[in-house]
Amino acid sequence: MKVLGIIPARYGSTRLEGKPLLDICGKPMIQRVYEQAKKQLQQVIVATDDERIFKAVSGFGGEVVMTSPNHNTGTNRCLEAYENFTKTNDVDFDVVINIQGDEPLLDPEQLRLLVSCFDDEITEMATLVIPAKEKDDLFSGGVFVVLDKLKNALYFSRSVVPFVRDAKKSEWTTKHTFYKHVGMYAFKPKALHEFANLQQTSLEVAESLEQNRWLENGRKIKVAITDIETIAVDTQEDLEKVRKLIKS
Numbered sequence: 172m173k174v175l176g177i178i179p180a181r182y183g184s185t186r187l188e189g190k191p192l193l194d195i196c197g198k199p200m201i202q203r204v205y206e207q208a209k210k211q212l213q214q215v216i217v218a219t220d221d222e223r224i225f226k227a228v229s230g231f232g233g234e235v236v237m238t239s240p241n242h243n244t245g246t247n248r249c250l251e252a253y254e255n256f257t258k259t260n261d262v263d264f265d266v267v268i269n270i271q272g273d274e275p276l277l278d279p280e281q282l283r284l285l286v287s288c289f290d291d292e293i294t295e296m297a298t299l300v301i302p303a304k305e306k307d308d309l310f311s312g313g314v315f316v317v318l319d320k321l322k323n324a325l326y327f328s329r330s331v332v333p334f335v336r337d338a339k340k341s342e343w344t345t346k347h348t349f350y351k352h353v354g355m356y357a358f359k360p361k362a363l364h365e366f367a368n369l370q371q372t373s374l375e376v377a378e379s380l381e382q383n384r385w386l387e388n389g390r391k392i393k394v395a396i397t398d399i400e401t402i403a404v405d406t407q408e409d410l411e412k413v414r415k416l417i418k419s
Contacts, residue, residue, distance in 0.1 A: 174286055175264040176212040177252050178204055179245035180228075180272040182221040186406055191224050193410060195275055196417045200404065202231045203275035203417075211279035212268070218252030244381050245269055246356070250367040253360065265289070267363050269356045273404045275413055281397055285357045288393040295362035296385060297393040298324070299353035301400065306341055314352040314380060316394065324392040327352060327380045350394075353401055356382070362390075 180191040180201050187193065191201040198206075201217060201224060208215045217228045220240040228235035236255050242248040249269045257263060266289050268282065281299060288297035300316050303309050315332050317325040326332065335343045343349070358366065372387040374380075385392060404410050 172266060172286065172289065173262075173264045174212055174214070174266045174268060175253065175256070176208045176215040176268045176270050176282070177249045178208065178215065178217045178270045178272045179248040179252075180217050180219045180221075180224050182219075182224060187404070187410070189223075190404065191219075191272055192227055193404075195410070195414055198231075199227050200275050201228060201272055202233070204270065204272055204277055205231075205233045207275070207277040207279060208270055208282065211282040214264075215270075216252060216256055217272075218248050220248075244367075246363070246381060247367045250363055253363065264360060267358050267360055269358075271354050271403065274401050275404065276402055276416065278399045278401070281353065281355065281399055281401070284395045284397055285355060288357065288395050289359070291393065294393045295359050295390065296366065297357045297395065298382070299355055299395050299397050300350035301353055301397050303349040303351050304344060306344060308351065309343060309349060310340070314354070316350045316352050318350060318394055322394045322396070324382070324386065324394050326374075326386065327378065327382050329378055329380070350396070353397060354403070 182189050184190045192199045195203055217233055217235040218238050219225055220238050225235050225237060236252045238248050238251045253267050266286060285297055285299055288294050309331050315328050317332050319325055335346050338346050366385055369384055369388055372384045374383040374387050402413055404413055
């Protein structure tokens with residue numbers, strides 16, 4: 172199975188300006204993500220609209236493609252990068268992974284697990300979830316996912332779902348297994364193209380979660396369950412936490 176990992180990277184950020192280039196123990200964040208992805212995937216590229224990021228990735232020997240600055244989602248940026256890269260290099264892939272560019276502690280095993288969803292030929296799109304085992308996991312934010320018995324996603328929400336009736340919230344994790352979303356997606360190339368060209372839907376807009384667009388159009392998202400924690404760098408506090416973990 173030929174897999175292409177794409178890391179969308181924008182310079183602008185509402186909370187951490189220039190986030191992909193922030194230094195983490197001597198390397199920019201985007202390099203940390205890239206190197207972790209390369210431990211599992213043979214082909215990885217960075218998709219950016221910023222010359223500073225392009226120069227940084229080229230500088231450490233990574234593959235990078237320029238994309239339009241007008242994309243409103245990472246998925247659309249991934250599609251342009253995929254089309255440009257495959258056309259330039261005359262190569263096709265079976266699976267395309269949209270890798271978050273702000274997770275420098277990305278575990279290669281997560282990528283392996285995500286790709287394994289495509290061992291089932293009917294899988295068009297896949298993602299990861301992690302069980303929320305403690306009360307604090309439920310009420311500290313994040314995106315929650317409800318699954319069916321075949322491990323397909325039913326719905327993604329920024330609210331804790333499902334609601335457990337007739338139980339105190341402190342008891343919810345003892346009554347039901349809750350899953351939080353790990354924001355990494357994989358697509359068959361045809362599905363990536365279809366997804367990026369679908370119009371936004373009401374549930375997508377309401378939750379500000381683009382994956383609901385696919386579900387609201389009657390399509391399926393295969394889900395793999397991981398126990399590996401991830402740390403997305405969204406704040407200065409997150410950045411310092413990751414620096415300490417890498418140093419140790």
